Amino acid sequence: GAVVSQHPSRVICKSGTSVKIECRSLDFQATTMFWYRQFPKQSLMLMATSNEGSKATYEQGVEKDKFLINHASLTLSTLTVTSAHPEDSSFYICSARDVVAYQTSGSRYEQFFGPGTRLTVL
Amino acid sequence: KQEVTQIPAALSVPEGENLVLNCSFTDSAIYNLQWFRQDPGKGLTSLLLIQSSQREQTSGRLNASLDKSSGRSTLYIAASQPGDSATYLCAKSGGSYIPTFGRGTSLIVHP
DSSP, X not given: OOOEEEEOSEEEEOTTOOEEEEEEEXXXXXXXXXXXXXXXXXXXXXXXXXXXXXXXXXXXXXXXXTEXXXXXXXXXXXXXXXXXXXXGOEEEEEEEEEEEEEETTEEEEEEEEOOOEEEEEO | OOOEEEEOSEEEEETTOOEEEEEXXXXXXXXXXXXXXXXXXXXXXXXEEEETTOSEEEETTEEEEEETTTTEEEEEEOSOOGGGOEEEEEEEEOTTOOEEEOOOEEEEEEO
C-alpha cells in the first residue's frame, strides 16, 4: 500500500514559538492531503483539507491564522502551528488521498495515514 | 452533521474470546467504511476497508461487515490474543470522500 511519512514524530517546544510538521507521500502523488488532530482518548478531528497549489479548506472552529497549511508540491504538505500554546499540545496526523482504481463510474479513492506527530508545548 | 458512534467504548476480555466491535453512523450516503487499529501514542494501522458496494471484508482473524440500510458496521475478532490489545477506530467516508472517525473502542485482552 501507499506510504505516508510525517516529520518530526515528536516535538517539544516553548510557548510562543512556531512548529512546522511535514507530511509526505513517499510513493504516490497526492493532490489532496488532510490534517487531523487527536486529543487523549478522543477521536481524530479533521482540521483542514490541503489542496496542492491552492489554499487549504479549514473546518469550522479551526483558526487558519493559527494553523498554517502549505501544499506546495504533489508529495508534501506542511502544517505550521504558529505561536504555540499549551492547549495546542496534541497528536497531529496527516493523510494523503490516492487513486487506487479507475472505473467507468469514476475513480476510486483511498486515504493513507501518516504515523502522527506528538506536539508538546511547555 | 455526520456522526460515527462506536460501542462499547472499552472492552476487557480473557484471551481466546471472540469479539464484536460495533460502529454505527448517521447519513446513509456512504463511499466506504474503514477499520483502523491504533496503539498507544502511535498512528493508525488500516485493518479493513469495505467499499459501499461490498458487504464484508476478511483478513486473517478479522472480519468486518457493512449494513448500509441500518447504518452499521461490525468488526469481528476471532480467538483474541493479548497482541490484539489496542484502540479500534472506525471511519466512514461519504460523498466528500473524507473519513469521519468514531471515538474508538479500547480493547484489552489479558492472558
